[in-house]
């Protein structure tokens with residue numbers, strides 16, 4: 001999008017390969033999968049009156065961008081926009097809990113769980129810090145782990161531990177927001193926050209472990225370990241993520257997620273999608289009013305144009321991000337990729353004309369699908385993505401409408417398969433049914 005690289009935006013640095021640029025007010029690094037990481041870090045701050053650039057030497061690639069209006073005060077996540085009312089509600093298999101069921105971990109426990117945060121337990125890294133795979137020995141905390149969902153079968157369970165990087169200035173606010181939101185939101189398509197640790201300068205978050213990692217790794221990761229996702233799996237992931245987002249938007253509290261992107265969609269062993277990272281989430285405004293945020297935060301390429309331009313945040317701003325992810329699922333191209341020719345820098349700007357033409361669409365589909373997808377369904381998804389990407393937030397569908405469309409596309413996809421299975425089953429009954437045993441003559 002033009003907005004990403006406008007005159008007040010950071011200059012493109014050809015020596016780095018930022019793949020997941022984050023709009024934020026500080027060094028909260030929008031980083032990509034480990035495989036895409038380089039060793040430079042750039043942080044940009046831009047306001048209506050000034051632009052400043054600083055370079056540091058962290059081991060991760062990051063590009064952060066903060067656009068603030070005249071009022072440059074930072075978002076205080078302890079304000080009303082992150083406070084739930086005390087009522088609980090239930091919607092589509094999810095609920096807002098009266099109280100969180102979070103367990104408070106000691107730093108020592110998490111140190112032991114991750115073998116002293118050993119390098120070989122690192123699952124990935126984002127703006128908050130590194131994420132480690134850990135093992136919780138349930139026998140040692142059987143009393144304190146009740147209700148937290150951490151107890152696996154047998155004597156332990158696998159967890160993911162996110163540890164605040166001391167350089168992350170945004171950490172405390174995001175940490176607080178994560179605990180406030182995820183601690184009380186419960187839905188099969190939201191990643192489960194099991195607990196946290198707060199000891200002196202150590203801030204950590206403990207999640208259920210998601211075996212298949214992030215959608216970002218699957219779509220853009222390279223190497224033999226990364227298997228391309230089959231069409232049915234892509235559809236399943238889109239539906240799961242849509243369910244999670246629809247739950248947030250329709251819950252009594254109307255949560256605006258604000259950072260919908262492939263790296264925040266995590267996958268369990270069966271490719272069930274769960275949304276993670278509520279560091280930027282806000283409680284939604286009433287009716288069609290928007291939040292006016294003093295700082296625009298999110299990730300370039302995914303953030304809705306009205307939000308980037310004005311700071312006005314709507315529930316439908318999330319729908320735009322969902323549309324971008326739909327296009328990523330079709331094309332396996334990143335929302336923003338400076339390694340592409342400049343005309344193709346922004347995925348949505350580049351592919352929009354292709355989404356409305358069935359034949360053109362074929363030319364931008366992920367080649368790793370090897371043509372194994374129903375072209376009608378792909379076209380319907382492309383059209384749905386276009387609706388989500390409408391420049392006017394009011395023109396975009398609600399997440400419930402998006403979910404329904406995706407489910408219809410999936411059902412239409414399944415029908416021919418079911419029919420052919422039924423034929424097989426019928427044949428099976430005719431020839432092998434024990435109700436009609438073939439008597440030995």
Ligand SMILES: Nc1ncnc2c1ncn2[C@@H]1O[C@H](COP(=O)(O)OP(=O)(O)OP(=O)(O)O)[C@@H](O)[C@H]1O
Pocket residue numbers: 022029030031032033123124125126127128129130131160162191207208209210211213214216217263264266276277
């Ligand atoms: N619960 C989890 N289970 C398994 N892997 C996880 C889990 N949480 C995070 N990860 C891994 O860690 C990586 C980094 O996650 P993290 O949320 O910190 O950063 P990010 O989403 O890439 O960027 P950002 O800071 O902008 O959200 C993810 O891409 C994923 O591979």
Ligand SMILES: [Mg+2]
Pocket residue numbers: 126263264276277
């Ligand atoms: Mg994340």
